[in-house]
Structure formats: structure tokens, C-alpha cells
Amino acid sequence: MGFSHFAPETTPEAYEEVFRRAAAHGEMILVQRAPVWTSFLPGAAIEEPVAASARLDVELASQYGLDLYVAIDPTDPTDRGRLTSLPAGMEGSTLRDPALAEAYVSYARFMAENYRPRYMALAVEVNLIFGRNAALYDEITALFGRARREVKSVSPSTTVFVTFQYEALQGTLGGDEHEPRWGLLDDFAGLDMIGISSYPGFAFGSSSDIPGNYYAQILDHTDLPVAIAEMGFNSEAAANGGSPRSEEEQNAFLRKALDQVERFGLQFVMWYVSADPTFEPPAPFNTLSSIGLIRPDGSEKDAWRTWAATSARNYDGSALTEVETSPDAPPGPTPSPGISASTPTPTP
Numbered sequence: 001m002g003f004s005h006f007a008p009e010t011t012p013e014a015y016e017e018v019f020r021r022a023a024a025h026g027e028m029i030l031v032q033r034a035p036v037w038t039s040f041l042p043g044a045a046i047e048e049p050v051a052a053s054a055r056l057d058v059e060l061a062s063q064y065g066l067d068l069y070v071a072i073d074p075t076d077p078t079d080r081g082r083l084t085s086l087p088a089g090m091e092g093s094t095l096r097d098p099a100l101a102e103a104y105v106s107y108a109r110f111m112a113e114n115y116r117p118r119y120m121a122l123a124v125e126v127n128l129i130f131g132r133n134a135a136l137y138d139e140i141t142a143l144f145g146r147a148r149r150e151v152k153s154v155s156p157s158t159t160v161f162v163t164f165q166y167e168a169l170q171g172t173l174g175g176d177e178h179e180p181r182w183g184l185l186d187d188f189a190g191l192d193m194i195g196i197s198s199y200p201g202f203a204f205g206s207s208s209d210i211p212g213n214y215y216a217q218i219l220d221h222t223d224l225p226v227a228i229a230e231m232g233f234n235s236e237a238a239a240n241g242g243s244p245r246s247e248e249e250q251n252a253f254l255r256k257a258l259d260q261v262e263r264f265g266l267q268f269v270m271w272y273v274s275a276d277p278t279f280e281p282p283a284p285f286n287t288l289s290s291i292g293l294i295r296p297d298g299s300e301k302d303a304w305r306t307w308a309a310t311s312a313r314n315y316d317g318s319a320l321t322e323v324e325t326s327p328d329a330p331p332g333p334t335p336s337p338g339i340s341a342s343t344p345t346p347t348p
Contacts, residue, residue, distance in 0.1 A: 001025070001027060001268065001310070002026040002027060002028030002030060002069065002268065002270050002271075003018060003021065003022045003030065003271055003272070003273070004018075004032060004230065005018055005029055005031050006272070008276060008294075008296065010279075015060075019060040021274050023065055023066050025311040026311050027066065028066060028069050028119075028268060029060075029061055029069065030069045030230065030270050031057050031070050031115070032070075032073055032124070033053075033070075033071075033073065033111075034072075034073050034074065035074050035103060035104055037085065037086060037103050040104075040106040041099050041102070041103045042102055054110075054114045058115060067118040067119075068115050068117040068118060069117060069118065069120070069121075070120045071121040071163070072108060072120075072122055072123060072124075073124045074104060074140070081132030082133065083100070095140065096139060101143055104147065105143060105147045108147040108150055109147075109151060112154050112155040112158055113154040113155065116155050117155070118157075118158065119195075120151060120155075120159070121161055121162055122144055122147050122160060122161075124162070124230075125164065125165040125197055126140065126141075126163070126184070126188075127168055127181055127184050131176065141187050144190070145189055145190055148190050159192045159193050160191070160192050161194060162188055163194075163196060163229045164184065164194065164195070164196050165196070166196040166198040166200075166215075167198065167200060167202060168181075169184070173202055173203055174203060182218075185218075185221055191224055192224075192225075193224055193225045193226070194227075195228075195229030196215075196227070196228055197231070198228055199232050200233065201232075201233045201234050202287075207233070207249050207250075210253065210256060212260070219264065226266050226267065227267035227269070228268070230270050231269060232271065232273065233250050233253040233254065234288070235247045235291070235301055235303070247302050250303045251301070251302040254271075254293075272291060274294060275292040275294035275295075275296070275298075276290055276294065293307055
């Protein structure tokens with residue numbers, strides 16, 4: 001169980017609190033980032049903010065004994081059909097550009113070498129990319145094998161995968177209904193696992209409408225292990241005027257989801273944002289502004305108590321000891337030390 005690194009406030013204290021909370025009520029932290037193209041183009045030097053960000057994440061994960069899950073997100077979340085944050089002069093370019101392809105692979109190697117994550121997604125919600133830009137999707141599938149080899153060369157034990165948007169995979173995502181696209185699961189050669197992102201509040205009117213075997217359906221289409229790599233359910237109506245929501249609905253969904261994760265043997269579950277932001281996120285992220293399990297004032301929603309109670313169990317169902325649940329418990333696997341802005345850009 002775990003949360004992403006996204007904090008409710010843009011302060012160092014709030015950022016560290018996300019790691020502390022993840023350790024006190026789970027085992028993992030998700031660090032999701034877009035490639036920093038300018039630092040990884042051929043001949044470029046790694047900029048200090050990139051190195052400093054990695055150092056901080058690794059130090060906090062080690063301090064709190066958390067397993068790292070790193071996700072590389074190369075496309076624009078507001079338009080999965082294009083690459084995000086491209087350098088000046090390269091707007092509109094794709095991974096057909098050899099320089100961008102090398103930057104993507106080099107960034108994957110950098111993240112693997114310096115984070116030494118337990119899990120690593122080389123792209124997120126790839127079926128949404130397919131739906132918006134099939135050519136870009138093909139470029140990512142073609143580069144996956146090369147990027148995976150680079151990751152494994154520096155961190156052999158890292159589980160490498162991509163994620164699929166689960167509601168869109170089934171064709172039930174509101175505003176984008178279509179036939180299921182389960183066949184896309186077979187497009188990436190060499191996957192160690194399949195990750196899904198799931199926001200069923202955008203596909204179902206009520207948590208009671210979600211089938212009891214909802215997360216087992218994917219197991220009929222793959223023999224690989226499956227994990228819920230990000231998940232959320234609003235406790236209020238979405239900013240885009242979606243179905244009414246409540247904290248009771250959110251809690252009912254979480255209870256159902258955690259039951260299915262356990263019954264169907266999924267690898268892990270990441271609730272995307274642990275606490276609601278204290279500011280108004282820009283679109284389209286404002287549609288997720290109430291998926292946190294903690295309110296902006298720091299008080300707990302009902303779903304938080306469900307999450308905390310579930311995380312406070314051993315896998316055999318017994319209660320954990322105070323030492324085992326302490327954020328000061330001994331750290332897990334030691335991440336790679338010594339990240340420097342002068343580290344040469346890896347050459348694939």
C-alpha cells in the first residue's frame with residue numbers, strides 16, 4: 001500500500017509529510033515525473049535541480065524505510081497525444097526524433113540508477129496515448145525494450161512495466177466510450193507486470209454500481225501480475241460537473257477496492273493523493289481535487305480510517321506491532337547513493 005509524492009501544499013514540510021504518512025500507513029511511495037528533456041538530450045549536462053530532486057526523494061525514502069515506485073510520464077496529462085514539456089524549438093516533435101528518443105531512454109536509466117526503485121513504469125496510461133495518437137503510441141512501444149534494457153543494466157531487480165487506464169481499457173470512461181481494448185496489454189514485449197490506473201467515479205454513477213469482480217476482469221486477459229498503480233475516488237462532485245459524490249461513497253468504494261485487491265491477489269495498491277490540496281489545482285487536475293483521504297484542514301475522512309485500519313495488519317491478518325508501524329522503523333533496501341549534477345548523461 002502507498003501514496004504518491006504529491007503534497008497538499010507546495011512547501012518542503014508538506015512534501016516530507018507525504019513520505020512520513022506513506023511510511024506510517026503503507027510501505028511504498030510513488031514518485032511520478034515527466035522526462036527533463038533538456039538535461040538528457042545528447043551532449044547535455046544534468047541540471048542541478050534534477051539531481052537535487054532525486055537526492056531529496058532518495059533520502060526521504062531511505063529515512064522512512066519506503067520502497068520506491070518511479071513512474072515516467074512522457075505525455076501531456078491534458079492531451080495524451082503529445083509529449084509534455086518539450087524544449088524550446090522542439091514543440092510538436094515526437095519520439096521519431098533520435099535526440100528525443102535518446103533523451104527518453106537516458107532519463108529512464110538515470111532514474112533507475114539513482115533511485116534503484118523496486119517498481120518502475122516507463123510510461124503511464126498508454127492506452128490513452130493510443131486513443132489520441134496511435135503513431136506516438138507505436139513510438140513508445142518501440143522504445144520500451146531499449147529503455148527496459150537500460151533500466152535492468154543498472155538496477156536488475158527493478159520490476160519494469162507500463163500502466164493502462166483501467167476504465168478506458170474497458171471502454172467505460174465517461175465521454176470516451178468504445179469497445180474494450182484488452183489486446184493492447186500484449187503490445188509491450190518484456191513486461192514484468194501490468195499496472196493500472198483506476199478512477200471509477202468517472203465511469204459509474206455510484207460505488208454500489210461497481211461490480212464485485214471489477215478488478216479481477218483484467219486477469220482474464222493476461223498471465224502477468226497486476227497492480228493498481230494509482231487509484232482515486234472523489235468525495236465531492238468533480239469540478240467538471242460529474243456525478244454527485246460524498247465521503248460515504250468514497251469510503252464505500254475504498255472498502256470494496258481493498259477487498260478486491262486482497263481477494264484477487266493484486267501486487268499492490270497506490271491511492272494517488274493522500275490529502276486534498278489547500279489550493280485550487282489547474283485543470284484538468286481540479287477534477288481530482290477531492291480524492292484525498294484527508295481534508296485540506298488536516299482532518300480525516302471516513303476513508304482514511306479504512307485505509308489506516310487495513311494498512312495496520314500483517315499479511316496474515318494479525319495486528320502489526322508499534323515498532324513495525326513506526327515511521328522510525330529500520331529502512332528497507334538502500335537506494336543508490338551520491339547523485340550529482342555532474343553525473344554524465346548515460347549513453348544507451
